[in-house]
Amino acid sequence: MNDESGDEVLDAIDALLDAVNQASAQLGIVAARADAVHRERARGATYGEILTTSGPLVPAQVSAQLAVLVEAGSRLRRAQARALYAEGLSMDNIARLFRVSRQRISALLRPRAVDRVDTEMH
Numbered sequence: 001m002n003d004e005s006g007d008e009v010l011d012a013i014d015a016l017l018d019a020v021n022q023a024s025a026q027l028g029i030v031a032a033r034a035d036a037v038h039r040e041r042a043r044g045a046t047y048g049e050i051l052t053t054s055g056p057l058v059p060a061q062v063s064a065q066l067a068v069l070v071e072a073g074s075r076l077r078r079a080q081a082r083a084l085y086a087e088g089l090s091m092d093n094i095a096r097l098f099r100v101s102r103q104r105i106s107a108l109l110r111p112r113a114v115d116r117v118d119t120e121m122h
Helices: 008-042 047-052 058-086 091-098 102-109 113-121
Strands: none
Touching: 008 047, 008 058, 058 091, 058 102, 091 102
């Protein structure tokens, strides 16, 4: 991993890789849980019996992993937009590259509350 390189894009890539690895492991558990639901249902169990006697529901597990991936992807997108803008690319060019509107790039370049708090803490 990158270990505090000071490179926001590489740090965001590392965070994304961590999220992907975490999701991969968790989605294996989700697949096993979905298979178990199939087996129990094939044995004649009701959904009430199946879903109230075991761990987290499959959709909740999938949603949790998607949220982690979306946040990591968003962090990388913001970091890349900032890096490109700092290197002199215009917002219009970055927007074309990202296939979004110029307004979206403007929003990506604005510091978020989390960014401001993080900066104040260091």
